[in-house]
Amino acid sequence: MAATDNTIPLASQHTGLGLVARRLQAGETGTALRLCPFEDVDAEVISRELEAEADYCWMGLFAPDGTAVAVHRAMRWHQHLLLKGVFVDDSYRGSGAALSAAFAIRDWARQAGYAGALAWVEPSKPEARLATRLRLRSASPLLHRYLIPLPSAGASARPRSTALRPTSGTLTVPLRDEGVPMVQELLGIWQEDLAGTRLSWVLDRSRLLLSGNPCRSVGDLSTLLGAVEETAVLTGATSVEIPFEAADLLAALSLAGRGARRLSRSPVNLGVLSFDGAGGHPGATVRSAAVEPNRHD
Incomplete structure (x- = not known):
C-alpha cells in the first residue's frame, strides 16, 4: 500500500520485555498526554494527530495490564516518516522500552509503505547511539x-x-x-x-x-x-x-x-534510513517513487 493511502493499524508486536506495541487510535488522547512532557503538545494537538492517520503516528508500548509505558510520536515528511520523540514512563527508564518503541514505529513505517525513516540527531547527545541502532545515516551538514x-x-x-x-x-x-x-x-x-x-x-x-x-x-x-x-x-x-x-x-x-x-543548543544533522537499502540522502528513494530520537523541540 502506498504511503499516501496509509491507514494501516499496526498488528500488535511483542517486544521481548513482556510488552506489546501497537499504534494509538483516535480516542486515546489521554494515553499519549500522560507520558508526553511538552506543554505545547497538548490534548488538542494529540487529538488532531490521532485523527489525521495518513500524516501522523503515535506508537504505544503497553504492559500486560494494558498500561502504556512508552509512546513514540512521528509524522509524514514527504514520503518519509519523521521520528519526533519517544517518551517513557519513569518506572521503565533504562529498561529498553525506548528502543523497543523506536523499532516498532520503524517497522510500522516500512509496513505502511513509507520510503524510509528520518530523525534530527544531535551527534553529541545520547540519542546518537539510538540513531545508530536504528541504522540512521547522516544526510545533511550540521x-x-x-x-x-x-x-x-x-x-x-x-x-x-x-x-x-x-x-x-x-x-x-x-x-x-x-x-x-x-x-x-x-x-x-x-x-x-x-x-x-x-x-x-x-x-x-x-x-x-x-x-x-x-x-x-x-x-x-x-x-x-x-x-x-x-x-x-x-x-x-x-x-x-x-x-x-x-x-x-x-x-x-x-x-x-x-x-x-x-531549537537545540548544539547542531543537528538529519539521520536517514531508506527502506530500499540506499544510504544517505533520501532523494534517490523519493525520486524513484515520482535516539532515543530527539526529546528536544
Missing part, C-alpha cells in the same frame, strides 16, 4: 533549526474546525535563481518548477516544518515567509521551522534580531 514567528498567521486566521486543516504537503518558494541555497532541499523532492524551489512541509503543533532553505542570504527570508503565508493561514500555523547551516554566524546574528528561536 544544522541549526530556527523557529521564526509568522505575524500574519495569528489565531484569528485559524480554521474553526481541525477537520478543515491540511496537515502536510508541498509549496513553492520563488527562489531558484543564481547562487547557492543556504540549505539544499533535504528530502530530494523533484524540482520541476523552474520558477522556484519546491519544499515539503508538515504541521508540527503550531509550526510549519520546511524541508530546506532556498534563501541565498538572510535578505531573502521575507520572500520565503511570504511563500509560506497562504499555507500558514490554511493550517493555523503561527511560526515556521527553517534550517540554517550551523557555521553561519552572520545568519545567527540576523535571526536573533528577528526574534527567531534556535
Whole structure:
C-alpha cells in the first residue's frame, strides 16, 4: 500500500520485555498526554494527530495490564516518516522500552509503505547511539533549526474546525535563481518548477516544518515567509521551522534580531534510513517513487 493511502493499524508486536506495541487510535488522547512532557503538545494537538492517520503516528508500548509505558510520536515528511520523540514512563527508564518503541514505529513505517525513516540527531547527545541502532545515516551538514514567528498567521486566521486543516504537503518558494541555497532541499523532492524551489512541509503543533532553505542570504527570508503565508493561514500555523547551516554566524546574528528561536543548543544533522537499502540522502528513494530520537523541540 502506498504511503499516501496509509491507514494501516499496526498488528500488535511483542517486544521481548513482556510488552506489546501497537499504534494509538483516535480516542486515546489521554494515553499519549500522560507520558508526553511538552506543554505545547497538548490534548488538542494529540487529538488532531490521532485523527489525521495518513500524516501522523503515535506508537504505544503497553504492559500486560494494558498500561502504556512508552509512546513514540512521528509524522509524514514527504514520503518519509519523521521520528519526533519517544517518551517513557519513569518506572521503565533504562529498561529498553525506548528502543523497543523506536523499532516498532520503524517497522510500522516500512509496513505502511513509507520510503524510509528520518530523525534530527544531535551527534553529541545520547540519542546518537539510538540513531545508530536504528541504522540512521547522516544526510545533511550540521544544522541549526530556527523557529521564526509568522505575524500574519495569528489565531484569528485559524480554521474553526481541525477537520478543515491540511496537515502536510508541498509549496513553492520563488527562489531558484543564481547562487547557492543556504540549505539544499533535504528530502530530494523533484524540482520541476523552474520558477522556484519546491519544499515539503508538515504541521508540527503550531509550526510549519520546511524541508530546506532556498534563501541565498538572510535578505531573502521575507520572500520565503511570504511563500509560506497562504499555507500558514490554511493550517493555523503561527511560526515556521527553517534550517540554517550551523557555521553561519552572520545568519545567527540576523535571526536573533528577528526574534527567531534556535531549537537545540548544539547542531543537528538529519539521520536517514531508506527502506530500499540506499544510504544517505533520501532523494534517490523519493525520486524513484515520482535516539532515543530527539526529546528536544
